[in-house]
Amino acid sequence: MFRLKTFAFLAVIAVLIxxxxxxxxxxxxxxxxxxxxxxxxxDMVFCYPQLGAESDWRTANTASFKETxxxxxxxxxxxxxxxxxxxxxxxxxxxxQQGVDVIGLPPVVEDGWEPVLTEAKEAGIPVIIxxxxxxxxxxxxxxxxxxxxxxxxxxAADEMNKxxxxxxxxxxxxxxxxxxxxxxxxxxFRANLNDNIEIVDSQTGNFTTAEGKPVMEAFLKKYEGEIxxxxxxxxxxxxxxxxxxxxxxxxxxxxxIVSVDGTRGGFQxxxxxxxxxxxxxxxxxxxxxxxxALALMNGQDIDREVLTDETVYFPNEAADLLPSRKY
Ligand code: GYE
Numbered sequence: 001m002f003r004l005k006t007f008a009f010l011a012v013i014a015v016l017i018x019x020x021x022x023x024x025x026x027x028x029x030x031x032x033x034x035x036x037x038x039x040x041x042x043d044m045v046f047c048y049p050q051l052g053a054e055s056d057w058r059t060a061n062t063a064s065f066k067e068t069x070x071x072x073x074x075x076x077x078x079x080x081x082x083x084x085x086x087x088x089x090x091x092x093x094x095x096x097q098q099g100v101d102v103i104g105l106p107p108v109v110e111d112g113w114e115p116v117l118t119e120a121k122e123a124g125i126p127v128i129i130x131x132x133x134x135x136x137x138x139x140x141x142x143x144x145x146x147x148x149x150x151x152x153x154x155x156a157a158d159e160m161n162k163x164x165x166x167x168x169x170x171x172x173x174x175x176x177x178x179x180x181x182x183x184x185x186x187x188x189f190r191a192n193l194n195d196n197i198e199i200v201d202s203q204t205g206n207f208t209t210a211e212g213k214p215v216m217e218a219f220l221k222k223y224e225g226e227i228x229x230x231x232x233x234x235x236x237x238x239x240x241x242x243x244x245x246x247x248x249x250x251x252x253x254x255x256x257i258v259s260v261d262g263t264r265g266g267f268q269x270x271x272x273x274x275x276x277x278x279x280x281x282x283x284x285x286x287x288x289x290x291x292x293a294l295a296l297m298n299g300q301d302i303d304r305e306v307l308t309d310e311t312v313y314f315p316n317e318a319a320d321l322l323p324s325r326k327y
Pocket of ligand 1: 147
C-alpha cells in the first residue's frame with residue numbers, strides 16, 4: 001500500500017514537471033526576438049485562431065495558411081473557433097501564454113476585440129488582422145491584410161444596376177451579422193445601388209449553404225412572384241439559395257443573382273445560368289501574411305493596411321476559368 005502511494009505521488013510529480021517544461025516557452029516579443037534582424041521563417045511560431053469552417057472561401061484560407069507554413073518551415077499554431085468569438089479569444093489567450101512570435105487574427109465579428117488585443121500588445125506580440133476588419137483602435141494591432149469589403153459591395157451593386165436597368169425588387173442574403181465582411185458589403189452595395197431598385201428584405205444566412213437555403217425559401221414564400229434579383233454575400237449561401245429556387249420550380253435567370261467570392265461553386269452556378277456576376281474575394285492570404293510577420297520579427301517597417309487586388313467574374317468566361325481556379 002505504502003509503495004503504491006509513493007509511486008502515485010512520484011508519478012504526479014513527474015507529470016507536473018513534464019507539463020511545466022512543455023508549456024513554458026520563452027516570452028519573446030517582436031522587439032526582443034533573439035534572431036532579429038536576421039530571423040528566418042524557420043524561427044517563426046505563428047498563431048492563427050481561424051474563425052471557422054463555414055464556407056469554401058474559409059477552407060481555402062485555412063489551406064493557404066497551413067500549406068504555406070509547411071513550405072516555409074513556419075511553426076503554425078492553428079485552431080478553429082466554429083464561428084464563436086469567445087473561442088477565438090481563448091485561442092488567442094493561449095497563444096499569448098505560449099509566447100508565440102506573431103498572431104494573425106481573422107475576426108468573426110468587428111466589435112469586442114479591445115481587451116485581448118491589449119493583452120497581446122502588453123505581451124509584445126504583434127497582431128496582424130487578416131481578412132475581415134475590427135472596430136478596435138488601430139494602435140492595438142500591427143496591420144490589416146484583407147479585402148476591401150465596401151468595394152466588393154459597390155461592385156456587386158454596379159452589376160445589379162446593369163442587370164436591372166429598369167429597376168425592380170431585390171432581396172439580400174447577408175453574411176454573419178456584425179462581421180466586417182457583411183457590414184462592408186451591405187454598406188458598399190447600398191452606396192452604389194440605383195434608386196429604382198428596392199431592397200425589399202435582408203436576412204442573414206451566416207455565410208453557410210445550410211443557412212442560406214431556408215432564408216431564400218422564406219423569401220420566395222413571402223414575396224411570391226415579386227422578386228427580380230438577389231444580392232447574396234457569398235457563393236455558399238448562393239448554392240443554398242439556388243437549391244431553394246429549384247425546389248420552388250424557378251428557372252435560371254428568373255431571379256438574377258449577384259454573388260461574392262469567386263469559388264468553384266460560384267463558377268459552376270454561373271455556368272449553369274443561376275448567377276450573373278460573381279465578385280471576387282481572394283482567400284489565399286497565407287504568403288503575404290507570413291512575409292509581413294517575418295518583417296515584424298525583424299523590426300522592419302510594414303504597411304498598416306494591405307488591400308487585396310480583386311475583380312468581378314462573369315458567366316461568359318466561367319467555363320474557361322473554372323479548371324484553373326484554386327478554390
Ligand atoms: O466571403 C465568406 C466567408 O470573410 C471574406 O467569409 C470572408 C468571408 C467570405 O465565410 O465566404
